[in-house]
Amino acid sequence: MFGSVSLVIFIIAVIFVVKTVKVVPQQHAWVVERLGKYHATLGPGLNIVLPFVDRIAYKHILKEIPLDVPPQICITRDNTQLEVDGILYFQVTDAMRASYGSSNYIAAITQLAQTTLRSVIGRMELDKTFEERDHINTTVVNAIDESAQNWGVKVLRYEIKDLTPPKEILHAMQAQITAEREKRALIAASEGRKQEQINIATGERAASIAKSEGEKQASINRAEGQAAAILSIATASAEAIRRTASAILEPGGIDAMNLKVAEQYVAAFGQLAKTGNSVIVPANLGDMSSLIAAAMQVVKAQPRP
Numbered sequence: 368m369f370g371s372v373s374l375v376i377f378i379i380a381v382i383f384v385v386k387t388v389k390v391v392p393q394q395h396a397w398v399v400e401r402l403g404k405y406h407a408t409l410g411p412g413l414n415i416v417l418p419f420v421d422r423i424a425y426k427h428i429l430k431e432i433p434l435d436v437p438p439q440i441c442i443t444r445d446n447t448q449l450e451v452d453g454i455l456y457f458q459v460t461d462a463m464r465a466s467y468g469s470s471n472y473i474a475a476i477t478q479l480a481q482t483t484l485r486s487v488i489g490r491m492e493l494d495k496t497f498e499e500r501d502h503i504n505t506t507v508v509n510a511i512d513e514s515a516q517n518w519g520v521k522v523l524r525y526e527i528k529d530l531t532p533p534k535e536i537l538h539a540m541q542a543q544i545t546a547e548r549e550k551r552a553l554i555a556a557s558e559g560r561k562q563e564q565i566n567i568a569t570g571e572r573a574a575s576i577a578k579s580e581g582e583k584q585a586s587i588n589r590a591e592g593q594a595a596a597i598l599s600i601a602t603a604s605a606e607a608i609r610r611t612a613s614a615i616l617e618p619g620g621i622d623a624m625n626l627k628v629a630e631q632y633v634a635a636f637g638q639l640a641k642t643g644n645s646v647i648v649p650a651n652l653g654d655m656s657s658l659i660a661a662a663m664q665v666v667k668a669q670p671r672p
Contacts, residue, residue, distance in 0.1 A: 382418075383418055386416070386418030386419065387415055387416060387417070387418050388413065388414075388415060389409060389413075389414045389415075389416055389423065390412070390413055390414070391409050391410060391411050391412060391414060392411060393411045394411070394428065394429045394430050395411060395426065395427065395428060395429060396408050396409065396410065396426075396427045396429055396459070396462035397409040397414075397423050397425070397426050397427075397462075398423070398424050398425040398426075398427070398462050398463060398466045399416055399421050399422070399423060399424065400421070400422055400424040401417070401420055401421045402420065405424075405463060405466075405467065406421060408462045408463055409423075424466065425462065425465070425466040427459045427462045427465055427466070428459065429458065429459055429460075429462075430458070431456055431457070431458045431523060432456070432457055432458065432459075433454055433455070433456050434454065434455040434456070434457060434473065434476065434477065435454050435455075436452070436453045436454060436455050436477055436480050436481060436484075436525075437452075437477070437481070438450055438451065438452040438529075439451060439481050439484070439485070441484065441485045441488035441489065442485075442488070442489060443488055443489065443491060443492055443493045443496060444489060444490060444491055444492045445492045445493055447493045447532060447533075447536060448532070448533055449488060449493065449496060449530060449531070449532050450529075450530075450531040450532075451484060451488065451527060451529070451530055451531075452527070452528045452529040452531075453480070453484065453507075453525055453526060453527045453528055454525070454526050454528055455476065455477075455480050455511070455522065455524075455525050456522075456523040456524050456525070456526075457476060457515070457520050457521060457522045457523060458520070458521050458523060459519060459520055459521075460519060460520065460521045461519030462519065463519065464517065464518055464519025465518060465519035465520060466519075468517050468518040468519055469517075469518045472515070472518040472519070472520050475515075475518060476511060476515060476518075476520065476522070479510070479511050479514060479515075480507060480511055480525065483506070483507050483510040483511060484503070484507055487503050487506045487507060488503070491503075493532065493536070496530060497530060500527050500530075503527060504524065504525045504526060504527060507525040508522050508523075508524055508525050511525070
């Protein structure tokens with residue numbers, strides 16, 4: 368009898384301890400109700416509650432939770448159907464509001480994400496939806512987060528996983544992309560030909576300039592050479608004349624001059640006699656001495672330095 372009572376007391380004690388001591392895991396929050404009314408939120412670690420009076424009504428995970436938003440059909444501003452699939456990341460920040468703010472905050476977030484996404488896509492044209500994914504994601508997050516605060520939930524980000532237009536639109540887009548690529552290829556080829564012609568013209572122009580510069584320099588060099596030759600001849604002639612004049616003024620210079628003039632006179636008549644078939648003889652050989660005397664008079668008439 369005593370053993371049965373002890374066993375009952377032991378079982379009651381174990382049940383009492385189990386009902387009294389609550390161990391909450393890390394990154395979890397448990398909501399306690401006392402007599403059907405919210406009493407407290409238990410944090411991670413060892414917690415004491417009143418058995419049979421307090422009860423754990425809700426258990427929440429405080430980690431970041433990914434929520435897959437079901438695909439839906441959205442209509443763009445230019446009346447094109449677009450299937451959009453996305454994923455939402457949220458986190459419970461207030462366990463009490465998450466318990467009593469909404470009967471099902473996950474379903475509420477999902478529905479709000481879908482309606483907001485349809486509204487954002489409806490204000491955009493099809494091409495813009497592919498270009499402005501970041502804008503769509505930011506708009507959806509801001510709209511959901513404002514309402515989710517009353518549910519004790521913080522929406523962190525929204526990401527579009529896929530945008531799928533109808534097959535006809537896909538074919539049209541592919542044709543447009545192909546045409547655009549062909550256009551860029553033709554433009555690139557024409558630009559290449561244009562650059563080639565520019566390079567050829569530039570090369571020919573440079574060659575012509577170089578050739579004309581060479582011809583100009585050659586003409587300058589020839590002119591300078593001719594001028595230098597004329598100057599050298601003139602200098603030599605002047606020097607020869609000066610030396611001849613000096614030699615004449617020296618003793619015996621007049622006699623040598625007479626002899627030289629006579630020799631040239633005779634040589635000139637000799638060359639003249641050889642031309643043609645006729646023989647030319649001076650009418651008066653005595654005129655030779657008179658001619659020499661006349662030439663010497665001219666020489667003597669020149670002023671002496």
